[in-house]
Amino acid sequence: MASEIKVEIIHKETIKPSSPTPHHHAKSKLSIFDQITPEIYVPLLLFYPSNNSDDEVDHHSLFSGRSRLLKTSLSEALTHFYAFAGEFEYNVSISCNDHGAGFIESQVCCPISKVLDKPDFGILKQLIPTAIESKQAEAGHLLLVQVNLFECGGLTIGVSISHKVADASTLSTFIKSWAAIALGLASTTDHVLLPTEFGVASTLFPPQDFFNSRQPTVEFAIENCVTKRIMFDASKIAALKSEATSDTVPNPTRVEAVSALIWKCAMQASRSNLGYIKPSVWCQVVNMRTRSGLSLTENILGNFVWFFTATTVESELDFKSLVAKFRKGIEEYKEKYPNEVTSEDAFQFIKESGNLLAKDHVETYSCSSWCRFPFYEANFGWGKPSWVSICSSEFKNTIMLMDMSDGVGIEACLTFKEEDMVLIESNEDLLAYASLV
Numbered sequence: 001m002a003s004e005i006k007v008e009i010i011h012k013e014t015i016k017p018s019s020p021t022p023h024h025h026a027k028s029k030l031s032i033f034d035q036i037t038p039e040i041y042v043p044l045l046l047f048y049p050s051n052n053s054d055d056e057v058d059h060h061s062l063f064s065g066r067s068r069l070l071k072t073s074l075s076e077a078l079t080h081f082y083a084f085a086g087e088f089e090y091n092v093s094i095s096c097n098d099h100g101a102g103f104i105e106s107q108v109c110c111p112i113s114k115v116l117d118k119p120d121f122g123i124l125k126q127l128i129p130t131a132i133e134s135k136q137a138e139a140g141h142l143l144l145v146q147v148n149l150f151e152c153g154g155l156t157i158g159v160s161i162s163h164k165v166a167d168a169s170t171l172s173t174f175i176k177s178w179a180a181i182a183l184g185l186a187s188t189t190d191h192v193l194l195p196t197e198f199g200v201a202s203t204l205f206p207p208q209d210f211f212n213s214r215q216p217t218v219e220f221a222i223e224n225c226v227t228k229r230i231m232f233d234a235s236k237i238a239a240l241k242s243e244a245t246s247d248t249v250p251n252p253t254r255v256e257a258v259s260a261l262i263w264k265c266a267m268q269a270s271r272s273n274l275g276y277i278k279p280s281v282w283c284q285v286v287n288m289r290t291r292s293g294l295s296l297t298e299n300i301l302g303n304f305v306w307f308f309t310a311t312t313v314e315s316e317l318d319f320k321s322l323v324a325k326f327r328k329g330i331e332e333y334k335e336k337y338p339n340e341v342t343s344e345d346a347f348q349f350i351k352e353s354g355n356l357l358a359k360d361h362v363e364t365y366s367c368s369s370w371c372r373f374p375f376y377e378a379n380f381g382w383g384k385p386s387w388v389s390i391c392s393s394e395f396k397n398t399i400m401l402m403d404m405s406d407g408v409g410i411e412a413c414l415t416f417k418e419e420d421m422v423l424i425e426s427n428e429d430l431l432a433y434a435s436l437v
Contacts, residue, residue: 031201050153102144112154308333
């Protein structure tokens with residue numbers, strides 16, 4: 001399919017903030033959580049099918065008007081998210097110099113339904129502005145936007161943002177604010193949060209000098225990996241949560257239940273291919289904004305995530321016990337960090353852990369959940385998106401979870417070695433609750 005669909009870039013420009021960034025905001029220091037975040041780009045795709053059935057409509061004129069609106073509102077949004085228009089100064093700060101954001105327009109030689117009916121990751125990668133593994137020097141900007149026009153008049157908005165300035169929560173806040181500006185709602189505080197400055201996190205969680213100098217490059221395991229989408233609809237989620245319930249965990253969350261099932265299937269695949277089960281570690285990203293107990297941290301911009309781990313030994317493959325391990329992992333996190341993870345905590349952990357999780361005798365799985373972030377509410381003036389995608393990861397043993405459009409179901413994006421994926425996607429336990437797409 002990827003060879004049949006052509007994406008042609010027709011225009012590129014730089015969008016600068018609509019007003020200059022004040023001198024006192026010229027530098028935004030990184031927090032320790034920004035420092036330890038890998039220098040990659042976070043992708044996001046928002047799909048908007050055409051809502052006009054009139055064949056006489058000039059789709060190109062309509063697209064031009066929407067593109068102008070996106071550029072104008074983006075320029076306004078950058079005055080509030082001024083760090084996104086800056087430049088990364090290696091692991092110390094962001095120079096908020098109004099360098100601007102990249103803006104790309106492209107046209108796609110097919111109706112949007114052809115992509116939505118059977119999404120192909122080869123095509124999806126062409127709809128975002130830069131590759132996940134890009135560096136700022138290659139991408140040219142910390143924030144890039146690509147607006148793609150389909151033959152039917154539908155469009156997608158592809159966003160790539162440097163992970164050094166934003167995690168999923170920050171990206172969600174930005175998209176919400178940008179859309180509200182486009183709709184003319186930015187002055188209504190009920191609709192949007194417009195930040196006044198970055199750098200709060202670096203005050204509360206100071207950077208560490210150790211990370212100022214260039215460290216050995218973090219190499220993510222890619223190997224011969226493939227990515228697949230797996231859907232857990234609302235009814236299957238309810239059944240899976242019921243199956244996950246036990247005396248230990250009487251109220252499992254949907255993320256706990258889905259994650260435990262994927263973990264079980266991944267370990268079964270690994271055992272079949274290796275002939276034995278490696279001890280494994282599941283690393284689950286935690287949004288600390290909702291867990292610190294500090295009002296100052298609720299709207300922190302940048303990176304403010306940590307993780308908890310759940311571990312298994314060779315003999316543990318029972319679904320309920322894996323759910324219990326998830327619950328134990330989060331309870332241990334709360335006990336260890338009753339208020340928040342401090343800079344000293346993070347630095348000490350990194351010093352002590354080294355490459356422990358990367359050792360060959362341990363299988364490490366990394367999961368990030370974007371559930372409950374309101375990406376499906378992103379209305380720029382032509383309705384809400386019909387599908388939101390975080391594209392694909394190329395890194396081995398990574399799991400990305402995203403809400404389905406109903407806010408109840410979960411879409412899982414899995415990246416595993418080819419030989420493991422073949423077994424995972426045919427696993428009867430998985431197929432009892434999920435469908436492959």
